Amino acid sequence: MSEASHPAGQFTELEHLASAADRLREIRHHIHHHPELAYEEVATAALVADKLEQWGWQVTRGVGRTGVVGTLKVGDGARSIGIRADMDALPIVEQTGLPYASGTHGKMHACGHDGHTTMLLGAAEHLAQTRRFSGTVHLYFQPAEESGIDSGAKKMIEDGLFERFPCDAVFGVHNHPGAEPGVFLFRKGPFMSAGDKAIITIEGVGGHAARPQLTVDPVVVAASIVMALQTIVSRNVDPSQPAVVTVGSMHAGTANNVISSTARLELSVRSFSPEIRALLKKRIVELAESQAQSYGAKALVEYIEGYPVVVNSDAETEFAIEVARELVGDDKVVAQTGILMGSEDFAFMLQQRPGTFLRIGNGVGEDACMVHNPHYDFNDRNLTVGAAYWTRLVERYLGQ
Template sequence: MDIAKRYCEVGDFAGMAEELRAIRHHLHQHPELAYEELETAALVAHKLQQWGYEVTTGVGRTGVVGSLTVGDGQRRIGIRADMDALPILEQTGLPYASQRHGKMHACGHDGHTSMLLGAAKYLAETRHFSGTVHLYFQPAEERGIDSGAQCMIKDGLFERFPCDAVFGVHNHPGAPAGTFLFRKGPFLAAGDNIFITIHGKGGHAARPHLTVDPVVVASSIVMGLQTVVSRNVEPAQPAVVTVGVLQAGSANNVIPDQARLELSVRSFCPEVRALLKERITTLVQQQAASYGATAEIEYLMGYPVVINSDRETEFAIQVAQELVGADNVVPHTAQLMGSEDFAYMLQARPGCFLRIGNGEGEDGCMVHNPGYDFNDRNLPIGAAYWARLVERFLTLPSPIPC
């Protein structure tokens, strides 16, 4: 290996841009939900094998790991990309729109996978490093519980494919394409899931006095939940309680027996997380009881807080500044209330989870939206970033003091 050779630049991917775009569009047309990523995993495994990686499939059910060792370096790095899609009906009208009804890459995982594949190809061709790189292509990030990161770790990810540090990325609508955003310490919120069934007494719509209307109960609970953060959580502590599902009834002249609510709850502080659970549980039960109904609550603690380690994040910031210039790097961006199962990987290994801008204005459509699309301008930039990060991390002597 010629250590004197320059590190990877974005321009090195000019000849690969169209190939990466074709891969991304193919993945976008063929989205697969959590733990169904068989075709995606097969495509990833085939590409990695073509490029000379040692490939292991079925890690964490449908995950793929590609490993490449160059030289005699003892350091090891892990980079993760998520592969799963969402149960959303696409409404982009794009020529490469989803061909699978009700399934869509509405969070950009097709782009995350394509960027890492681009880096994989470049690293295999240039081999400008000394050590081992493990590429973790992960399923089921969108699950909320029993996620792909958990499953891969339980399957021995870090014992079978060990790394000294692990890195991951997510696109960020609202920031200019190609901009990198970082934050040391707590970055993304913990995310919990609550499923509530209100049991009332159904009957004729014209005789409500003979019923216990679960629709009214559920509506009261929804409004009551709006006070949990505003009146129970200390104002300086970030927290979100969102009711994403309210389902009840099937006819306008029938008062149903049951109503169902599904909540998403986000927080950063363990004490706030515990407070939210106590207040939501108490409020739901007592609101239901006040109407003569009962409430069945399933409260599932989901992903923990994403906490970036200082040393690895500082290193990741330096690499981004080298690649795209300091003006295109935000080293201390705001905390985000979204959640990520990459948090589990960061609990097991030091590392950094970063964001890459997906565009502003019309290009900045929010994720989990039927009109969203990953910005293809990021493909060579993201691929170059991963390649340079590996080259820098696996250059001796170590760029990160041990």
């Protein structure tokens, strides 16, 4: 597409990216077929970097270990903008049966990061061709969003992301099963929860299954702790405050005739305020230790604080909403959607710069398979929509 494709004063429209649909689909399917876990995104990062260089972007590799930053400066504008896409996959065995399904057993793009990366690549190509802005664009292709701890956003920031590639505002997107493709969802203020992890190790006394009186059974202790944990949100947290405590993993023993010496629980903990976050930690530790003690066992609790709350700034969110309305119309924009109990390490970037994290619908009904599911797939209908949105956002932000 040439400069002539955009009449003077006109910003990018959906139809301007229509010719890129097949090309973007091919890129997305390639990334999907070659998934890489956190900090293993070597091939994905190389693909991103090579594409950006082909299109004339200045490329910096190895930011935050496997991250890539593309920079494009046009004109003499003093403003700068940053846009982030995540690249990592999940340790899930894919069951979609698609022709481009994961070629690596046990690894899968089950959260749509292949789509997020491809949408931003589509914008990168179009911006390089049209160059209808004045200022600097930084594209942050981030590793390890799924790590939960020591995440890619945090690692890139520690590697000097905003000092080396500064921006006045930063933006990011995630797909959203449950809304139609091409529908944009926004929220000012707190949007996605803080996400913490707790590991409870129960130390009992193992022995023969036929002589339980000579043991302290950690399985029974673990079961008691699991049930006790259910009272934290229902009985300790103010009902008007959102909070989640989920026991996602429970392990003990190796044989039916052996009472194990230890058991292990892993918890996912979500909250929206520092006070509730502190309360959840306090009660989890107290309940685990006291329940174990009541059985003559011991509970050791390792509590790991993960991602902070995603807090979108008002001005940047309002601007992003305005751009979406211009691109897709009022009927495909939700200006103040509900809070989400999922967590997102883009929150670290929003602690450093004003900006917004938005969502784009991935399908409803039969097409609304949840993320982190072996049957999930990113909706290719979003590729050109997302690319057009990022392009127009840059043109508008660096054209004001």
